[in-house]
Amino acid sequence: MQELQIINEILSAKPNNQTLSSFNKYLNNFYDITKKIAVENERDLVLNLKAIESEMAIIAAYAELFSKHVIAVGGGFSAGKSAFVNSFLKSKDIQLPISIDPTTAIPSYVMSSDKDQIIGISKNNGVANLGKIAPDILSRLTHNADNRLNFSFNLKDILPFLVVSSEFNDPKYQNICFIDTPGYNPNSDGNRAQDFNTAKEFLANSSSLLWLISCDASGGNITESDIKFLNSIGLENKKLYFIITKADKRPKSDLDEVLENLKDTLDMEGIEYEGIxxxxxxxxxxxxxxxxxxxxxILSQINNKHSKSQENVMTNLIRVYQSYEKALVKKQDDNDRIFSVLHSITIEMAYIDDEENEEHTFKVDQYAKNLKSIFSSTYSDECKKLLKELTKAFKELKSSIDAIFGAVYDWDADANKITTKDIEQLSDLRKTIDLDGDDDLPKKPKGSTKAIQEANSAVQKTGFFNFEVK
Incomplete structure (x- = not known):
């Protein structure tokens, strides 16, 4: 039974690169530390880390890819991604599957080579020659194949991606490698929901991106869901190029209008791109x-080659690291500012001599002291300790990446550390608190309400809880 042969080949595959075990060890340590830090965009950051993990696995497992420049091919269902990649392949024996509703279940790296191969990279980074077992495996792994290989589990759990090598029809592109990703559209179907995350993971970590739009869908114009998806993967530092596919399906007299419509939409949305x-x-x-x-x-990207791969990986890792670093610095700064305000309240209360409001004054003083115990220097010290652990874990992870590439990437976490000045959202609560009272209320404790309002505002910004004095 072919399914059992394929499973056995994948599970018994051995890694080619021992340095990857060190990388995985430090990546898991980095994961463990980041789990202790609350950030707003945690899901996207985790997906970025998963993308880095996948790219390092493929580089370590299949060294030949390191000499290529990887260009990701993305788009919605039926955008023509697989057909586009196939148009660069000379051999008809190895072709990515195309059908009425084409869906690539497992991402495929497609590269030029003088020999035809279908290699599976296992979850444990082992290299499995799947083409020798099932030469037609590419077509039989799609969701809608008539003779689809049937497994009692999701094969992607043990086979994250494939490497397809075959001769390209033009030798000019021999240093290019395409990533054929699943259609990104979220769907209630479990497989397609996973495809969405897989597409996002691979596209987010690519420096060059071809975004395909079918000429016979949406009039060849980009959709709102396309725009939303592209913005979600972060377009900074990406070379983005749009392709309107299936141009042969429309009269040539219509094509100029199709092109103009897409140009207008991209300009209106403020999306930067290299061309259409x-x-x-x-x-x-x-x-x-x-x-x-x-x-x-495509030829312009060849000059970058995959020597830029290390830069791409590190750029994404630094972005993730600094997101968690920023969250910790802000949390520590919020705590210190609130503590400072509360300290000012307790000092001010000591100067108040108001027998008529003695009970009220005493309660305010106790509230402030109780809150000081919450927003304490101990909490601030915990943030500092966690920040040191995060930085140490980042440095170890970076060193393991450098070891795989055999070159040190020039970036110093200590020299580029984030400070409170770098966080624009912080309110300036360090200004001297105005302790002038209200002349119309001479019997009211001077400055106490204003100071507490300052503290309340600070607490609201951190999202802890509110307090008030009636």
Whole structure:
């Protein structure tokens, strides 16, 4: 039974690179520390870490990819991603599956090579030659294949991605590797929900991105869900290029209008891009372009090669690290500011001599002292300790990445540490508190209400709880 042969081949596959075990050890340690830190965009940061984990696994397991420049191919269902990648393959024996509702269940790295191979990279970073077991495995792993391989579990749990190697039809592109990702559209179906996360994971970690839009869908224009998805993966430091696929399906007289509509939408949305191409995967022909032709864009990326891979990985890791670092610095600063305000209240209360409001004054003083015990220097020290642990874990993880690439990436966590001045959202609560009382209420404890209002405002910003004096 082929399913059992494939499972056995995957589970028995051995890693090619021992340095990866060190990377995995330090990545897990980094994961453990970040779990202690609350951040607003935690899900996206975890996906970024997963993307880094996947890319390091593929680099360590299949060293030949290190010599390529990886370009991710993204888009919604039926955007023509697999057909586009196939248009670069010379051999018809190895082709990514295309059907009415094409869905790539497992991401595939497709690279030029003088030999045809379908290699599976296992969850344990082992290298399994799946092509020798099932030459047609690519088509049989899709969700809708007639002769789909049936497993009693999700194969992606043990087979995160594939490496497909075959000769490209033009030797100019031999240093290019495409990532064919699943359609991103979220769906109630469990498989497609996982496809959404997989697409986001791989596309978020790519420096070059081809975004495909079908000419026969939405009039060839980008949809609101496309825009939302692209913004969610972070377009900073990415070379983004748009391809309107299936251009042969529309009259040539319509294509100029299709191109103009997409240009207008991208300009209106403020999306920066390198160019737009009207492309036919069937004819392997570009029917027109804006700014830069598709082929010139791809060739421009070859100069970067995959030596930029280390930079891409580290750029994403630094972004994740600094997000957690920023959260800790802000939390510590919030605590210190609130503690300072509460301390001012207790000092002010000591100067109040108001027998008529003695009970009230005593309660306010106790409230302030109780809150000081919550927003204490101990809490601040815990933040500092966790920040040191985070920085140490980052440095160890960075060193393990440097070891895999065999080169030290020039970035110093200590020299680039985030300070409170870098956090624009912090309110300036360190200004001297105005202790002037209200002339109309001479019997009211001077300054106490204003000081407590300051403290209440500070507490609200941290999201702990509110307090008030009636």
């Amino acid at each position: 191409s009207l492309y036919s995967s069937t004819d392997i022909e570009e029917y027109g372009y804006h700014k830069l032709s598709l082929f010139d864009f």
